[in-house]
Structures are given as structure tokens and as C-alpha cells.
Amino acid sequence: MMKQDRILIVDDQPAELEMMKDILDRDGYEVVAVGSGEEALQLVHQAFDLLLTDIVMPHMGGLELIKAFQEESPDTVLVLVTAYASVETARAAMQQGAYDYIVKPFDRTEICNAVAKALERKRLADENSRLKELVGLYKVSQSMIKNQDQSEVLKFMLNSGVSQTRSSGGAILLFDSLDRGLVIAAAVGTWELVTRLANALLERGVRSWIKDVEEAILFTDMEQHPLLQRVPLRLPDRGFLPPNAKDVEILLLPIRCDSEVLGLFNVFREGAPMLLGEGDLELLTILATQTGALIKSRQLFTELEDGSFRVLCSIASWVEGRTLCSPGHMKKVAELSEQLASRISLSEAEIRTMKQAAMVHDIGMLGVSGSILNTTGELTPQEWDIVKLHPVIGGEILSPLRFLSEASYIVRHHHERLDGSGYPDGLWGKQITSALQVVSLCDAYNAMTSPRPWRPALSKEEAVARLLEGKGAKFDPEITDALINMIKERK
Known part of the structure; x- marks a missing residue:
């Protein structure tokens, strides 16, 4: 009708x-x-x-x-x-x-x-306005498909909701993984208002409250409102709003996936005469539904990624067990790399990628025969050529997994050196990233201080002397100094 x-x-x-x-x-x-x-x-x-x-x-x-x-x-x-x-x-x-x-x-x-x-x-x-909304939703869906960074997609979705409904601002509030409360995953507009809103909802036991909300809740001072027949109307306790907030209108929509409540999608209008209408509600409901689907799919992807990476770590551990070298080399390199990375202020994303790479950086040894790996004498030039293939093999093992694409780069190049003397591709200078430098340095140091079938382990002092010899030529000077200082502090 x-x-x-x-x-x-x-x-x-x-x-x-x-x-x-x-x-x-x-x-x-x-x-x-x-x-x-x-x-x-x-x-x-x-x-x-x-x-x-x-x-x-x-x-x-x-x-x-x-x-x-x-x-x-x-x-x-x-x-x-x-x-x-x-x-x-x-x-x-x-x-x-x-x-x-x-x-x-x-x-x-x-x-x-x-x-x-x-x-x-x-x-x-x-109809023109609705077309613009549909174009906006199409852009949201394309962003969800193309962008693997959940935080960036959530910001895009929130910005779409705020701009399409001509709101003053808004936020996406998610329950944290430990179920301790709400986390502001994305926010636009008055930060103070968003923060107070999140804290106020948390104090009111928002999870159990949301479970009773089928679609949306409107907080407003106006008893007559265009959405009055579509959503429950609440006249809020103004205590959680900033003292200077006037005529604030807040629309809250639960973010769900099936029956599970994941958080809240909200927009607000602050001191604005224009009211949220039925079209705004429909658009925001779609965005909240998409947000729930995105979060759930990312959770499933994360579980799959974690499972895949655990399998790779098991394979890498098995590869280490084939050799007579010191066990736990890759894990030790990962721990040392993480400590060093925190000293040189790498980003969280860089540290995560670097640690993933370090945990499996020698997985390519899977393609090297045990007789070569466990030889007690000097390797022949032909045997060295085979050993030098292990970073290439490792990179190829990781590269089909999109979530490890950056880690696969580090695995392939962890034997490169600043002066271009490394392998397999002879990278040099700025082609070698800081994260790659960290893994290369820590791998070299741990290898020097671990026994090999053809030589005993070097002492810390001898290994530091070797690092100083390569400083500036093979290894980045600042990162080398940071590692040496860290080693000396351990004494």
C-alpha cells in the first residue's frame, strides 16, 4: 500500500x-x-x-x-x-x-x-536523496570488500552514516573481546559527548539493556518526533551530557549478528533544528546490519588466519627439529625482534608483521635436504647455493596467504644487507625496511651465539664485535646500536 x-x-x-x-x-x-x-x-x-x-x-x-x-x-x-x-x-x-x-x-x-x-x-x-544513499551504501560495501583493515572500514561506515543523515557526529561502540565494556571503535564529532555517552551506557548495564531493544532507541527532549511511531522514545537523564549541550538528539541502533549483540551504532544531532527522519532510520539500520556482518566476518577471518599461522609455526618447528642446530632459533629471533622493535618505535602494525615473519623466517629450510643442514664440515659452493634458496622458498610458502603478504616479504629478504651483498635479490639501502633490518640483525646475532655442526657458538662479546664490524655497511647504524645496547643491558 x-x-x-x-x-x-x-x-x-x-x-x-x-x-x-x-x-x-x-x-x-x-x-x-x-x-x-x-x-x-x-x-x-x-x-x-x-x-x-x-x-x-x-x-x-x-x-x-x-x-x-x-x-x-x-x-x-x-x-x-x-x-x-x-x-x-x-x-x-x-x-x-x-x-x-x-x-x-x-x-x-x-x-x-x-x-x-x-x-x-x-x-x-x-528519490534523488535515496539514490545518493544507495550510492553511499554501495561505496561502503566496496570498501568492506577491498579494505582488510577493520578500523578503516568502520570509520568509513560511520562517516557515511553521519554525512548521509546530516548529523553532528556519532560513534561505533563495540564490546571488547574480554567482555569488560564498550570500546570506541570509531568516532566523529564532539569527542567529549561520545565518551560520556559510552561511559553512561556502560554504567547502565548496556548489554542486557540492548538485548531487549529490537531495532533502535531515540533519546530526545521532544515528545513529538517524526520517529515516534517507529522507535521507542526515551527522555534521557541529561547528567551524562556536556554542560553546554542543548537540544541533543541521539539515535542508538544495536549492532547485531544473528542474535549476538556486538555493540552500538549511534548518531547524534547537537543544537540542530533538523530532525532525524524515517529515511535516516532506514539507512542507519542498514549500516548497523552491515557493521555487524563485517565484524563477525572479520572475527571468522581472524580465527582462520590464526589457525593457518599456527599450522605454519608447527611446520617451522618441525623444520628446526630436522637440524642439529640449537632448537627454538625462530622463536628466539621473534622475541628479540619484538623487544628491539619497541626500542626503535616501530608501529604496532609493523611489529605484528615483523613478529609473524620472525616466527617462521626459516620455514624455507623445508626445501633443503637434511644431509646439507646437518653436515659437520664446510659446505661446498653448490651446497651453499641450495641453502641460499631457503628465503625464496619461505617467501613462496607464505605469499599465497594474503594476510601474510608483508611478512612473506621479510621472510624472502631476511638475509639482505644494506650494501647489497646479501641474498637472494641483492637489495640495498632504502629498499631494506626498518622491520626487515630488525629481523635480519636479530637473526644474525642469534645465529652467531648459537652452535652449529661446523662451529661452536660465539660469545656475546664476539658477536657484538661482529655486529660492530658490519655497522653502517651491512646493518643500519641506529638499529645496530639499539641492539648492542639491549644486549649489554642483559648482562
């Missing part, structure tokens, strides 16, 4: 008011008729599609009334009724946002045509 257009008629002349109401009633519209601007203003939040108002009325005239509607109900299309003497006034009003005017006296055809044209214009505007 199509939605019936709602029209509000305002005229202080009872006969003309009744005539216009009768004409539009017969055309199938839902019509409300009032005799003054003051009465009409009390109905401003009842979501009328069209306002048909006389210009000249006592107390509050038509121009003052349309200005109020433009501020409080911007989606309502405005049509004026005027006498010949005020045609110029009507034209001036059109420049301020009114769509059309009707000159008294008028007949049935004139008023019906004017109303039909105005409502058709509104429908076209609504």
Missing part, C-alpha cells in the same frame, strides 16, 4: 480553510486544517509532506511560518496562498525556499495542480 501524502493547511478564514480541505480530501490526501500559524507550528514535527499556508494572518503570518518549517522540517514542501496585493511577497518567499504560490481567488483545478506539482517535486527530491 502506497503511503498517503500528508498535507497541513493553514488559513485564518474558516470558509476558505474548509474549501481547501474539502478539495484535497476528495483527491485522497490526508489533510489536517488549522486556523493560525501558532497552531500549525505546534504540529511541525508530525512529518507533513506539504504545507499550504496563507500569507496574511494575524499574529504569526505565513512568511514567519514557512521560515520555522524550513528550520524544523526541511523535507516539507512549502506552497503559499496569496491575494493579488501580496504576489510580490510570495515571489520573495519563493526565493527563500517556498516551492510555489496560488493566487486568490482560485478554483479546484488550480489548487489540485499546484499541490500535485509540489508533491511530485518532493518525490523526485526524495
Whole structure:
């Protein structure tokens, strides 16, 4: 069933008011008729599609009334009724946002045509707005597909919701993995308001409260609101809002996946006359649903990634067990690399990638025969060529796994050196990243201080001397100094 257009008629002349109401009633519209601007203003939040108002009325005239509607109900299309003497006034009003005017006296055809044209214009505007929303949602879905960084996708989704609904700001609040409370995963707008909102909801036992909310909750000071029939209305305790916050309107939507509550998607309008409407609710509901699906899919992907990486670590551990070298080499390199990385201020993402690479950096030894790995004498040039293939093999093992694409780069190049003397590709200078330098240095140091079938382990002092020899040529000077200082502090 199509939605019936709602029209509000305002005229202080009872006969003309009744005539216009009768004409539009017969055309199938839902019509409300009032005799003054003051009465009409009390109905401003009842979501009328069209306002048909006389210009000249006592107390509050038509121009003052349309200005109020433009501020409080911007989606309502405005049509004026005027006498010949005020045609110029009507034209001036059109420049301020009114769509059309009707000159008294008028007949049935004139008023019906004017109303039909105005409502058709509104429908076209609504369709255009809806098209923009759909384009925005398409961009969100594309971002979800292309972007593997959940935090960036959540920011994009929140920004889409805030901009499409013309809100002041908003936040995506998620329950943390340990179920200790809400975490602000993304925020736009007044940070103080978002933080206070999160803390206030947490204090009120929000998880159990959300489970009872089917769709959305609206917090507002206004008892009459366009969304009143669609969502429960709450008049909030203002204590959690900033002292200077006025006319704050907050819409909260639970982020769910199936029956599981994952958090909250919210937008707010602060001191803004424009109210959230039915179209806003529909758009935000879709975004909240997409957010829930994204988070759940990322959780599943993370579980799969963790499982895949554990398998790789098991393979790497088995590879180490094939040799007579000191066990636990890769794990020790990973621990040392993580400590060194924290000293040179690598980012969390770089440290995570670097640690993944270090944990399996010699997995390519899977392609080297045990007889070569465990030889007690000097390796022949041909045997060295085979050993030098292990970073290539390791990189190829990791490269099909997209979540390890950056780690596979470190695995392939962990024997490269600043001066280009390393292998397999002879990288040099800035081609060797800081994360790669860290793993290379820690691998070299641990290898030097571990026994090999063909030589005993070097002492810490001897290994440090070797590092100093390579400082500036083979290894980055600053990272080398940081590692040496860390080694000396361990004494």
C-alpha cells in the first residue's frame, strides 16, 4: 500500500480553510486544517509532506511560518496562498525556499495542480536523496570488500552514516573481546559527548539493556518526533551530557549478528533544528546490519588466519627439529625482534608483521635436504647455493596467504644487507625496511651465539664485535646500536 501524502493547511478564514480541505480530501490526501500559524507550528514535527499556508494572518503570518518549517522540517514542501496585493511577497518567499504560490481567488483545478506539482517535486527530491544513499551504501560495501583493515572500514561506515543523515557526529561502540565494556571503535564529532555517552551506557548495564531493544532507541527532549511511531522514545537523564549541550538528539541502533549483540551504532544531532527522519532510520539500520556482518566476518577471518599461522609455526618447528642446530632459533629471533622493535618505535602494525615473519623466517629450510643442514664440515659452493634458496622458498610458502603478504616479504629478504651483498635479490639501502633490518640483525646475532655442526657458538662479546664490524655497511647504524645496547643491558 502506497503511503498517503500528508498535507497541513493553514488559513485564518474558516470558509476558505474548509474549501481547501474539502478539495484535497476528495483527491485522497490526508489533510489536517488549522486556523493560525501558532497552531500549525505546534504540529511541525508530525512529518507533513506539504504545507499550504496563507500569507496574511494575524499574529504569526505565513512568511514567519514557512521560515520555522524550513528550520524544523526541511523535507516539507512549502506552497503559499496569496491575494493579488501580496504576489510580490510570495515571489520573495519563493526565493527563500517556498516551492510555489496560488493566487486568490482560485478554483479546484488550480489548487489540485499546484499541490500535485509540489508533491511530485518532493518525490523526485526524495528519490534523488535515496539514490545518493544507495550510492553511499554501495561505496561502503566496496570498501568492506577491498579494505582488510577493520578500523578503516568502520570509520568509513560511520562517516557515511553521519554525512548521509546530516548529523553532528556519532560513534561505533563495540564490546571488547574480554567482555569488560564498550570500546570506541570509531568516532566523529564532539569527542567529549561520545565518551560520556559510552561511559553512561556502560554504567547502565548496556548489554542486557540492548538485548531487549529490537531495532533502535531515540533519546530526545521532544515528545513529538517524526520517529515516534517507529522507535521507542526515551527522555534521557541529561547528567551524562556536556554542560553546554542543548537540544541533543541521539539515535542508538544495536549492532547485531544473528542474535549476538556486538555493540552500538549511534548518531547524534547537537543544537540542530533538523530532525532525524524515517529515511535516516532506514539507512542507519542498514549500516548497523552491515557493521555487524563485517565484524563477525572479520572475527571468522581472524580465527582462520590464526589457525593457518599456527599450522605454519608447527611446520617451522618441525623444520628446526630436522637440524642439529640449537632448537627454538625462530622463536628466539621473534622475541628479540619484538623487544628491539619497541626500542626503535616501530608501529604496532609493523611489529605484528615483523613478529609473524620472525616466527617462521626459516620455514624455507623445508626445501633443503637434511644431509646439507646437518653436515659437520664446510659446505661446498653448490651446497651453499641450495641453502641460499631457503628465503625464496619461505617467501613462496607464505605469499599465497594474503594476510601474510608483508611478512612473506621479510621472510624472502631476511638475509639482505644494506650494501647489497646479501641474498637472494641483492637489495640495498632504502629498499631494506626498518622491520626487515630488525629481523635480519636479530637473526644474525642469534645465529652467531648459537652452535652449529661446523662451529661452536660465539660469545656475546664476539658477536657484538661482529655486529660492530658490519655497522653502517651491512646493518643500519641506529638499529645496530639499539641492539648492542639491549644486549649489554642483559648482562
